[in-house]
Amino acid sequence: MTVRVLHLITRLILGGAQENTLLTVEGLQRLPGYRVVLAAGPALGREGELIQRAKRNGVDLRLLPDLRRAISPYHDALALASLVRLFREERPDIVHTHSSKAGILGRFAAKLTGVPIVIHTVHGLPFHPYERGWLNALYRVLEWVCGRWTDRLIAVAQAMVDQGIEGGMGPREKFTVIRSGMELGPFLAAEGSRDATRAGLGIPPGDRVVVEVARLAPLKGHEDVLVAASRLVGRHPTLRLLFVGDGELREALHARARALGVWERIVWTGMVEPDRVASMLAASDVVVHASYREGLARVLPQALVVGRPVATFDVDGAREVVEDGVTGRLVRAGDVEGLTAALDGLLSDSASASRMAAEGRRRCVAEFDHVEMVARIAALYQELLRRS
Secondary structure (H helix, E strand, O other): OOEEEEEEEEEOOOOHHHHHHHHHHHHHHOOOOEEEEEEEEOOOOOOOOOHHHHHHOOOEEEEOOOOOOOOOHHHHHHHHHHHHHHHHHHOOOEEEEEOHHHHHHHHHHHHHHOOOEEEEEEOOOOOOOOOOHHHHHHHHHHHHHHHHOOOEEEEOOHHHHHHHHHOOOOOHHHEEEOOOOEOOHHHHOHHHHHHHHHHHHOOOOOOEEEEEEOOOOOOOOHHHHHHHHHHHOOOOOOEEEEEEEOOOOHHHHHHHHHHHOOHHHEEEEEOOOHHHHHHHHHOOOEEEEOOOOOOOOOHHHHHHHHOOOEEEEOOOOHHHOOOEOOOEEEEOOOOHHHHHHHHHHHHHOHHHHHHHHHHHHHHHHHHOEHHHHHHHHHHHHHHHHHHO
């Protein structure tokens, strides 16, 4: 018997949820007994895209032009109609949704078309302290309704389970934690690319490099990193920042860097392909992640697998990877003084930083492999199929 699975995500940009979804689809395709379709909206904006990779790897990809991230009654209604048609044509045994917009519209469409099994992965929650009040209320209601139509909720971190329950998404027994897997090979072998990557970026061998890998977007914390850097240059005269990513705040961050007097110390790579992220991390001495909200940022285990110490804001699932003083440094979100001190300590005490990175690498290699992620998802599918 062939199991027909349809994965749905709002957009295939360069991002953690998108890489997770694509790796899941590619992995399921390699297993016997699965027919997999991936549906997504257009990859609009400066964040890059994974559409070409999906096509190269033979993914059965269906692009839905009206599936957009922003709320739009017009486009949302058209996207829902497109999903209803797609589900009726494909007759999936399982619909597995990712991201907020696709999760809501996809589960509505699955309910309307009688899909037997519906799963939603929580990569990050749509309701959070930085969102507008009325929109948080709307998302909570929609997630409560959709949760009643969902057979299982997969969370990438225990923090997402706890926050999802508090937000009314469903009872604890509906949740399963499955880490967001990744292709670890390039990260395990990245050290050999350090010198060549630095040379290609114009970074002298002896400079001390702090890297942030994140879209240049709101709530990613780049301004906090810029302020911290402006306070660190006196103690670390060879300090360089390496910002990997692009996005809507590019011009504003460029202006802020000039105003803080750190423009000359920054390398802006723009968007890079996912297979170059490992070498960017290897080119650094310390990895910083200053996002204010994140399910579980993939760059945290990636950095530790490469062998780089991490300083991160203590949000959502960060503490499930970074144990303060053991595998990195945790800082209260928005605490720029604390972030500055954490970076200063990691840059100043290389021996301690290396011990933290080594322990983090030991823990993460076994936990974040994409093959293990796909195996656990397939096992969940089989469990739900037996029950149905």
